[in-house]
Amino acid sequence: MSWVEGAAGSSYDTHNLPYGVFTHGDAPARIGVRIGEFVLDLDGAEAAGLILAGGALRAPSLNEFMALGHAQWSAVRKRIVELLTDPAHRAVVTPLLHPLAEVTLRMPFEVGDYVDFYSSEQHASNVGQIFRPGEPPLLPNWKHLPIGYHGRAGTVVASGTPIVRPCGQRSTPDGPVYGPSVRLDIEAEVGFVVGLPSALGDRVSVEDFSEYVFGVVLLNDWSARDLQAWEYRPLGPFLGKSFATSISPWVVPLDALAHAWVPAPVQDPPVLDYLRDEPHLGLDLRLAVDWNGSRVSEPPFAGMYWTPAQQLAHLTVNGASVRSGDLYASGTVSGVRRDQVGSFLELTWGGGEPVTLADGTVRTFLEDGDTVTITATAAGADGRTVSLGEVTGTVVPARR
Amino acid sequence: MSWVEGAAGSSYDTHNLPYGVFTHGDAPARIGVRIGEFVLDLDGAEAAGLILAGGALRAPSLNEFMALGHAQWSAVRKRIVELLTDPAHRAVVTPLLHPLAEVTLRMPFEVGDYVDFYSSEQHASNVGQIFRPGEPPLLPNWKHLPIGYHGRAGTVVASGTPIVRPCGQRSTPDGPVYGPSVRLDIEAEVGFVVGLPSALGDRVSVEDFSEYVFGVVLLNDWSARDLQAWEYRPLGPFLGKSFATSISPWVVPLDALAHAWVPAPVQDPPVLDYLRDEPHLGLDLRLAVDWNGSRVSEPPFAGMYWTPAQQLAHLTVNGASVRSGDLYASGTVSGVRRDQVGSFLELTWGGGEPVTLADGTVRTFLEDGDTVTITATAAGADGRTVSLGEVTGTVVPARR
Numbered sequence: 001m002s003w004v005e006g007a008a009g010s011s012y013d014t015h016n017l018p019y020g021v022f023t024h025g026d027a028p029a030r031i032g033v034r035i036g037e038f039v040l041d042l043d044g045a046e047a048a049g050l051i052l053a054g055g056a057l058r059a060p061s062l063n064e065f066m067a068l069g070h071a072q073w074s075a076v077r078k079r080i081v082e083l084l085t086d087p088a089h090r091a092v093v094t095p096l097l098h099p100l101a102e103v104t105l106r107m108p109f110e111v112g113d114y115v116d117f118y119s120s121e122q123h124a125s126n127v128g129q130i131f132r133p134g135e136p137p138l139l140p141n142w143k144h145l146p147i148g149y150h151g152r153a154g155t156v157v158a159s160g161t162p163i164v165r166p167c168g169q170r171s172t173p174d175g176p177v178y179g180p181s182v183r184l185d186i187e188a189e190v191g192f193v194v195g196l197p198s199a200l201g202d203r204v205s206v207e208d209f210s211e212y213v214f215g216v217v218l219l220n221d222w223s224a225r226d227l228q229a230w231e232y233r234p235l236g237p238f239l240g241k242s243f244a245t246s247i248s249p250w251v252v253p254l255d256a257l258a259h260a261w262v263p264a265p266v267q268d269p270p271v272l273d274y275l276r277d278e279p280h281l282g283l284d285l286r287l288a289v290d291w292n293g294s295r296v297s298e299p300p301f302a303g304m305y306w307t308p309a310q311q312l313a314h315l316t317v318n319g320a321s322v323r324s325g326d327l328y329a330s331g332t333v334s335g336v337r338r339d340q341v342g343s344f345l346e347l348t349w350g351g352g353e354p355v356t357l358a359d360g361t362v363r364t365f366l367e368d369g370d371t372v373t374i375t376a377t378a379a380g381a382d383g384r385t386v387s388l389g390e391v392t393g394t395v396v397p398a399r400r
Numbered sequence: 401m402s403w404v405e406g407a408a409g410s411s412y413d414t415h416n417l418p419y420g421v422f423t424h425g426d427a428p429a430r431i432g433v434r435i436g437e438f439v440l441d442l443d444g445a446e447a448a449g450l451i452l453a454g455g456a457l458r459a460p461s462l463n464e465f466m467a468l469g470h471a472q473w474s475a476v477r478k479r480i481v482e483l484l485t486d487p488a489h490r491a492v493v494t495p496l497l498h499p500l501a502e503v504t505l506r507m508p509f510e511v512g513d514y515v516d517f518y519s520s521e522q523h524a525s526n527v528g529q530i531f532r533p534g535e536p537p538l539l540p541n542w543k544h545l546p547i548g549y550h551g552r553a554g555t556v557v558a559s560g561t562p563i564v565r566p567c568g569q570r571s572t573p574d575g576p577v578y579g580p581s582v583r584l585d586i587e588a589e590v591g592f593v594v595g596l597p598s599a600l601g602d603r604v605s606v607e608d609f610s611e612y613v614f615g616v617v618l619l620n621d622w623s624a625r626d627l628q629a630w631e632y633r634p635l636g637p638f639l640g641k642s643f644a645t646s647i648s649p650w651v652v653p654l655d656a657l658a659h660a661w662v663p664a665p666v667q668d669p670p671v672l673d674y675l676r677d678e679p680h681l682g683l684d685l686r687l688a689v690d691w692n693g694s695r696v697s698e699p700p701f702a703g704m705y706w707t708p709a710q711q712l713a714h715l716t717v718n719g720a721s722v723r724s725g726d727l728y729a730s731g732t733v734s735g736v737r738r739d740q741v742g743s744f745l746e747l748t749w750g751g752g753e754p755v756t757l758a759d760g761t762v763r764t765f766l767e768d769g770d771t772v773t774i775t776a777t778a779a780g781a782d783g784r785t786v787s788l789g790e791v792t793g794t795v796v797p798a799r800r
Contacts, residue, residue, distance in 0.1 A: 112553070139633050141571075141631060144569060144575075145576075145631060147638075149549065149550070149638055150551060152513050152550055154512050154513045154720075154722070154723050154726065155720050155721060164600070164601035164719045167717055167719070168717055168718045169545055169672065175669075176541075176544045176545075176672065177672075178717075200555060200557070201564035201799060227718065230541055234632065234636070235547055236632075236634070236636020237549075237636070238515075238548055238550070239714070239715075239717065239720070240718075242550070242715075242718060242720045243718040244600070272569065272576065272577075273578065315639075317568055317578075318567060318568045318640075319564045319567070321555060399603075
């Protein structure tokens with residue numbers, strides 16, 4: 001337990017220690033780690049010789065540090081725990097602590113490639129039923145490989161960034177029209193951040209997952225359903241997704257989630273060898289979706305059909321290389337109950353079943369001014385809770 | 401005409417001047433410009449005060465220079481022409497010239513996001529006929545918007561990089577199997593390189609195309625048709641494309657192609673306002689595809705249905721920002737005749753009509769050891785020819 005005021009026993013004690021990038025006053029962006037309601041300036045800590053990471057912590061993004069690999073991640077984490085638990089370090093460390101209220105959180109890393117999977121069976125089934133009623137809800141390939149596609153890396157933004165309602169084409173009975181999206185939606189997801197790079201032509205096996213993946217963020221894959229429905233055949237989503245994808249500012253290292261692994265759903269039919277992970281484990285993250293402050297859903301991540309290790313193995317099985325800062329997301333997290341779905345498309349069943357929020361307002365899709373916040377927690381060691389923080393965003397009107 | 405030996409009257413005289421990044425001996429990568437069979441070291445030229453670009457030419461990639469915008473691109477180009485045409489500069493410039501044979505060409509820029517369009521009507525129709533026989537060859541959206549998707553930026557490689565045959569899943573009557581692709585193909589395309597960045601939430605209009613786009617590369621979108629056919633529903637191509645995309649090492653500035661614009665095909669039905677470009681112009685680039693030295697196709701770029709200005713306007717109409725180094729490709733360039741198609745899928749009509757190469761060998765898709773080279777030329781001022789160089793790659797066996 002940390003000596004930092006208020007940290008001991010909280011969900012941001014030394015069992016968590018998520019990494020981020022912050023600015024304080026006019027100073028350039030720096031790497032920090034969260035402890036309680038403070039951020040520890042890791043740039044300053046490395047400059048002072050309190051932590052040694054070959055200078056990788058003295059950078060405006062996590063990419064260089066994440067590229068060092070698992071042994072270095074563990075060593076730095078161990079050292080941070082020492083600094084924050086042993087009172088002997090209190091005097092030298094205290095000047096490097098900033099109250100969270102005094103800092104601005106930035107994008108924690110530069111995104112290399114961004115891939116979005118589609119790995120919740122319940123979500124894929126729901127979408128199939130909504131868009132292809134009367135047909136089998138899952139396509140024939142869905143249980144054989146983790147379906148995914150590349151999204152736009154340059155529009156991944158930090159939590160809090162305003163979401164400008166996108167314009168584009170949608171189909172009407174009178175032909176396509178142009179204008180602001182009228183079916184703006186969210187997708188509550190979990191993102192995995194690659195640290196260690198791989199070489200072109202090589203594969204990352206399911207066993208090597210923890211050598212390559214540094215940590216986890218929460219992710220909102222904002223989606224314009226009307227744009228998406230008109231454009232997506234035959235090459236997949238494009239403008240319906242590319243206007244913005246929000247991520248939480250704190251990257252929770254996988255080492256903080258070591259106690260959150262649980263058996264993943266049994267896969268039937270059996271998967272091909274390169275996708276077989278034994279043990280077959282998923283992360284038991286409990287998500288929550290708040291719409292203008294109303295809790296509308298609590299999606300359970302433990303139920304995802306495809307695991308993050310399988311997703312990475314699939315992503316690289318063709319020899320595609322990964323870079324430090326690559327981000328791959330789980331796909332919308334949906335459970336079996338209506339109050340466990342990760343999109344408003346499902347919550348309102350295609351917009352046909354509006355929901356009433358706590359303030360009495362009625363919604364199908366997002367209206368201008370609406371705020372959506374996704375949070376999550378996981379079990380930590382000794383009965384503690386690991387918080388994954390939040391990703392939030394407010395919709396602002398389209399620009400004409 | 402340049403005083404550089406052999407340059408005058410060639411397709412790499414001062415009317416062309418493509419930019420690239422090279423290494424010479426053990427020196428770090430530098431920006432250069434091609435003149436005849438030489439590369440002019442622009443890092444050295446800026447260091448010597450011969451060119452002023454605020455230090456942007458003293459970098460290992462073109463990104464910073466491209467971000468300066470059109471006025472700076474023109475000023476630097478004008479100055480390079482002075483240096484290479486006025487014999488008064490010969491003594492100071494000559495030490496900065498390296499024979500091409502002595503340098504190694506690298507990736508000319510760091511790719512931000514990579515988008516691939518699908519803008520040849522003939523290609524889309526051919527693919528529709530091959531994969532959906534008996535149905536309308538074009539989907540309903542195709543003539544209303546330039547269909548596109550995001551590809552993998554991290555696996556865009558420089559011409560000459562060996563192409564490792566990708567492994568992955570393909571569908572068989574007995575279910576999906578894993579192994580090396582058995583239908584490895586090319587797609588001959590033209591890539592547009594964004595220079596000037598835009599802000600999130602803003603749009604780039606069709607009129608602003610030349611303010612944002614710096615230049616053009618040739619591009620081979622290597623495609624594993626068997627992987628692609630099994631995975632692509634409903635989210636589009638993924639592993640079937642993401643293993644490698646090759647580009648030519650020389651970025652030909654748009655200023656060198658000012659004489660190559662020609663009226664683009666009439667668009668019927670009329671497009672929505674944000675896609676209307678007047679005049680509606682395409683680039684008359686003449687591509688050629690050589691398969692193991694046999695000329696198998698000469699795809700005409702002038703026939704593309706959607707223009708690069710329309711593609712950029714569409715890409716950003718939802719407020720998606722662009723960065724310096726973003727790359728968007730035209731999609732496979734195919735003309736109406738069989739000897740004008742840009743993929744072997746079309747050349748052999750789905751693999752059912754093999755072709756015989758000049759050496760007597762017979763091919764449907766790519767075999768290990770095969771080399772494909774795509775070249776192109778365009779008309780320049782005063783009856784001269786602008787060469788776009790080449791993008792080449794050789795297939796090497798899959799790694800087990």
